Amino acid sequence: MKLSARLVAVAAVLATAACAPQTSGDSSSDKDEKTGTLRVWLFQEVGNKPKEKAVDSVLAAFEKEHEGTDVTVEYIPVETRAQRIKAAFNDPKSAPDLVEYGNTDTAGYVRDGGLADVTEEFAAWDEAKDTDPTARQSVTVDGKVYGAPYFVGVRALYYRTDVFRELGLDVPRTQAELISTAKEIHAARPGMYGIAVGGAYTYGAMPFIWAHGGELATGKGGSYASALASADARKGIEAYTSLFGDDNCPAAKCAGMGGNDTVTAFASGKAAMAIGGDFSHAAVEAGEVRGKYAVVPLPGVEAGSIAPAFAGGNNLGVLRSTSHRTLAVDLMKRLASKKAQGALFDGMGFLPTFSDVREQAAAKEPFVKPFAETLAADTKFVPASPAWAQIDSSLVLPTMFQEIVSGRKSVAAASADAAEKMDEAFGAVG
């Protein structure tokens, strides 16, 4: 009796709990209130004050326009943004109405059901026609728009003017020249990397693949297929990995380096060249090479061409769970407007996503010129697939580069394996 009663109780508990793991249900809200409090999450940048100033002036105008509204902005730390935003998707009640997010996360967040489709509002927005195509691509998934580009980040070639002058070298105009110049410098200055490269520096390696006509993946929407094992992509991988070795950047040290490590090596004077972003400018200025370097667009394969760069950056997006949709979309447009992006550039140096605003910025600040040129030439974006987050976090590309530079696998074998892993990830979400 006693035992069976206990068994029944246990079984009952299990039966009530055993249905399925928790989900938060469909988060979209059908309310569209015109007053109340709007909550905004923006990223907390290093030296955030100028950003706050630029944002505050937008908010003041917004609150004046919409009576009875109040906007609270929270600056969330960049390191924990993924957890914060996931938590916001899980719990719509405590979620903000508007968020800033990294543009490689767009497809994943859309799949998670977190971002609202703002295609109509974006099309009707008069300023959107000047948004550059890659920035537009970074908010687009399956032909629908899920936010407004906030700023872009792009990489170019930093080089040491003093080293080049002393060795009588010209600035490389093709990737072949880049490689030979790097090796010449290392031969003349053995303590220095010709160009600092990293096996884990995916965004520094991508331009080599793209410049040789390769692609990371081809396809549209849900059905991507990896193109890493194509002949063109392999040529690019070959070019990038040829920079690792005792004649430039020894694999024992450089295989493990990421983007920040290469910039640090350049800033501390350990490298004659590096691929760095407009956002690396401050770090290099603070280093030992201040006043002894210049920046040019990373050369392509043909003389005079520019290698397509990866267009990083952040977007603003309205959450699907918002109960103030109209207001949130309006605030998004204001924060991402030409004027606000211009102010953000003046304060923080983040490149505007509008081609015309960027040109004005380049006229004001000469350091922007090579980056603006790179953006104007051609930029590319990672596949707009939710699988990209998985490919990125399971280190498919760094593993491929490291396998090649450590001599474990040939370019053909490593790229075939990486392509297989990518296809598996694409297949799993398709």
Next chain:
Amino acid sequence: MTVPMNPGTAPRPWRRRSGTPWLYLAPALVVLGGLLGYPIYQLGLISLFHYTQAQVSGGEPTRFEGLGNYAALFRDEQFWQVLLATVGFAAACVVCTLAVGCALAVLLTRVRAVPRLALMLAALGAWATPAITGSTVWLFLFDADFGPVNRVLGLGDHSWTYGRFSAFFLVLLEVVWCSFPFVMVTVYAGIRAVPAEVLEAASLDGASQWRVWRSVLAPMLRPILVVVTIQSVIWDFKVFTQIYVMTGGGGIAGQNLVLNVYAYQQAFASSQYSLGAAIGVVMLLILLAVTLGYLRLLRRQGEEL
């Protein structure tokens, strides 16, 4: 559990005995059940579904997968390589930790008060250091460009983290460094509790230091050694921070991945919670098997624990 055959008769003494202990245990069982049982139950449950961020936040419906996650995991060649590396690495760490910890515990009983205090403080310092700090410091010591170790050994700019075994060795040093104090302090306390006359008798019989340890101390300290061994096995099998920090998330081309870092990379960083849960369940089963197997082995040798 014995079930009474005849509930109508007056309670016999044995029956009361069988019920009362459960009553006393109930509060502890409820807490344990809530804190241990429920999470494990959830872990097992999630591992049977297709459960990613999209399912958690309601972007897509949850789908029952059965053993699909386990099948995917066992098909993955890398999983087996990582599992093998984890077992080997954990075994090496356990052996080194126990050897260093026991040796220093014996040393503690042999030295004077001041050096003993110094050794204790040094060990406690290592113990108190957070794993992430310890890893960073060790990494700096062995840094290719600025590390003092290379300078002292005259190795130039040799990179310790490039080779697979050299990187594992470096991490092993850190793991041993931060986990030997627990073994040392526990074993030292055990040695102190060993009656002095036993040791005196051994030394009167002319037993060597090693002989005393093998034939007198180790058998008497057996229960303590069992506990520290199981603890070390569990800790070292689950090592995460040291590998993650010192090898930059798994080493060159993933050569230094261990199961926990692999689970994080494959599953949690990309929000594939169900796959991560499956890896968690597999780890749990392995650790349970190791622990139970070890306890059984001891029991067969006639030790009651």
